[in-house]
Amino acid sequence: MAKVIKEHIHSLLEKGTRQDGRKLLEYRKDVSVEYGISPKSAEGSARVRIGETEVVAGVKLGIGVPYPDQQDAGSIMVGTELSPIAGDRFEMGPPSIESIEISRVVDRGIRESGALDFKKLCVKKGEMVWQVFIDMYPINDAGNLRDACSLAALAALKDAKFPELDKSTQKVDYKKKTKVGMPLTDDPIEVTVIKINEDFLIDPTVEEEEYLDSRLTVAFLKDGTICAMQKGGKGALSTEDINKMVGIASDNVKILRKAL
Amino acid sequence: MSKKRNDGRAVGEARPMEAKVGVVPSAKGSAMFKIGNTIAVAAVRGPRKLHPKFLQDPEKGKLRCFYNMISFSGAGDRVRPGPSRRSKEINLVMESALTPAIDLSAYPGCAVDVFINLIQTDAGTRCAAITAASMALADAGFRMQDIVSAIAVGKANGEIVVDLNYEEDSDENGVDIPIAMMPNEEKVTLLQLDGRIKKEELAKALELVKPVCKKIGEVQREAIIARHEKDGKGN
Numbered sequence: 336m337a338k339v340i341k342e343h344i345h346s347l348l349e350k351g352t353r354q355d356g357r358k359l360l361e362y363r364k365d366v367s368v369e370y371g372i373s374p375k376s377a378e379g380s381a382r383v384r385i386g387e388t389e390v391v392a393g394v395k396l397g398i399g400v401p402y403p404d405q406q407d408a409g410s411i412m413v414g415t416e417l418s419p420i421a422g423d424r425f426e427m428g429p430p431s432i433e434s435i436e437i438s439r440v441v442d443r444g445i446r447e448s449g450a451l452d453f454k455k456l457c458v459k460k461g462e463m464v465w466q467v468f469i470d471m472y473p474i475n476d477a478g479n480l481r482d483a484c485s486l487a488a489l490a491a492l493k494d495a496k497f498p499e500l501d502k503s504t505q506k507v508d509y510k511k512k513t514k515v516g517m518p519l520t521d522d523p524i525e526v527t528v529i530k531i532n533e534d535f536l537i538d539p540t541v542e543e544e545e546y547l548d549s550r551l552t553v554a555f556l557k558d559g560t561i562c563a564m565q566k567g568g569k570g571a572l573s574t575e576d577i578n579k580m581v582g583i584a585s586d587n588v589k590i591l592r593k594a595l
Numbered sequence: 596m597s598k599k600r601n602d603g604r605a606v607g608e609a610r611p612m613e614a615k616v617g618v619v620p621s622a623k624g625s626a627m628f629k630i631g632n633t634i635a636v637a638a639v640r641g642p643r644k645l646h647p648k649f650l651q652d653p654e655k656g657k658l659r660c661f662y663n664m665i666s667f668s669g670a671g672d673r674v675r676p677g678p679s680r681r682s683k684e685i686n687l688v689m690e691s692a693l694t695p696a697i698d699l700s701a702y703p704g705c706a707v708d709v710f711i712n713l714i715q716t717d718a719g720t721r722c723a724a725i726t727a728a729s730m731a732l733a734d735a736g737f738r739m740q741d742i743v744s745a746i747a748v749g750k751a752n753g754e755i756v757v758d759l760n761y762e763e764d765s766d767e768n769g770v771d772i773p774i775a776m777m778p779n780e781e782k783v784t785l786l787q788l789d790g791r792i793k794k795e796e797l798a799k800a801l802e803l804v805k806p807v808c809k810k811i812g813e814v815q816r817e818a819i820i821a822r823h824e825k826d827g828k829g830n
Contacts, residue, residue: 474712
């Protein structure tokens with residue numbers, strides 16, 4: 336069965352098309368972002384749809400002590416739950432390696448890009464900082480969860496408002512949201528390009544992901560600067576391949592950015 | 596029937612409801628149920644072989660439920676991901692609430708799994724989860740004797756009321772009685788209680804809950820029909 340699907344994908348690619356009739360470098364048209372999908376409970380939340388793929392993401396804030404080596408900076412924690420609700424191939428239990436990888440790449444796109452000003456998450460140096468928990472929950476996997484998760488995480492951050500904080504008791508009043516949003520200075524967004532045989536594809540379906548040879552996820556800032564990358568898959572890439580894939584990703588990031 | 600509740604509802608009035616079927620296209624059956632601020636999304640996976648093998652029932656399939664409050668669904672601190680004692684108990688009572696309504700005799704040795712994510716919570720989550728799960732099972736096309744509709748009834752501020760919201764549920768002298776029914780059969784499949792209540796009050800509560808479950812049953816039925824009509828037009 337697996338072989339049949341694989342051969343089917345290959346033969347379609349030879350004809351320059353794909354299972355759903357798209358061209359190889361054609362992103363799905365229906366990309367949407369909905370903000371505030373859990374407004375009574377989350378500090379920020381969003382739903383992203385790419386075709387039939389759906390991810391909800393939310394931000395919760397907490398107060399904690401800073402890390403010893405960063406006395407004047409807050410922290411973020413990014414998690415992804417690949418629950419069987421989203422697809423037959425997911426299983427219950429502790430986070431799978433796939434979910435850890437998705438979270439880590441999103442985390443790097445936000446952290447290492449400097450898009451979130453961690454210093455502004457400090458309430459009192461050495462004592463009290465905001466902790467930002469970003470969690471992504473795929474609801475339906477119709478391919479390309481990576482791009483969807485990254486966009487959902489960013490959208491939830493953009494939607495988030497600080498709750499009121501009593502500095503003397505360190506108590507957070509979650510019922511009272513302030514008007515102050517997250518200290519975001521940029522919008523890191525990931526785009527994933529995959530390679531099957533000698534062909535490059537964008538916005539893969541579930542089955543294309545299953546039979547890919549290589550995958551490259553690239554995160555970009557608004558001005559086109561690259562801020563995170565992750566190569567995946569069992570295949571090897573030449574430097575020409577990499578340059579080509581980065582170029583394709585860079586051409587497509589505007590589709591996602593426009594949906595914000 | 597005199598005193599108004601904190602959100603202006605009458606004692607026998609449930610919060611506004613919304614139901615939709617087919618919300619997770621990759622699943623065999625799925626549903627969303629929203630009541631007040633509580634939102635549940637359910638998807639059915641299976642039937643598939645149940646592992647480990649000693650759990651298999653050679654006579655019929657086994658229904659399993661997986662209730663999950665997502666990390667940002669609570670109004671206070673972040674909810675820690677992963678199963679808790681509470682969620683495991685909810686899984687158990689959900690399974691017993693839904694099993695009487697569904698016929699899995701065609702699937703010996705298999706499991707039918709329902710995964711329920713709570714997107715936002717404001718009391719009544721297990722009831723919303725059961726209501727969503729039964730719609731998802733119906734959507735998946737399993738043979739069912741009746742739909743299952745669930746709602747909490749209880750006592751808040753000295754009154755017997757249905758569908759307690761978070762504030763009412765937090766009343767320290769309050770009583771919470773989650774109930775699931777097969778509304779057409781008028782049979783109860785989930786019954787829990789915590790708090791203190793006289794048996795006359797309990798009888799009153801059980802009467803109060805019946806028309807509400809029937810109403811939820813209507814909302815569920817309409818959502819399922821709406822989806823099938825849509826399908827008929829080639830969607």
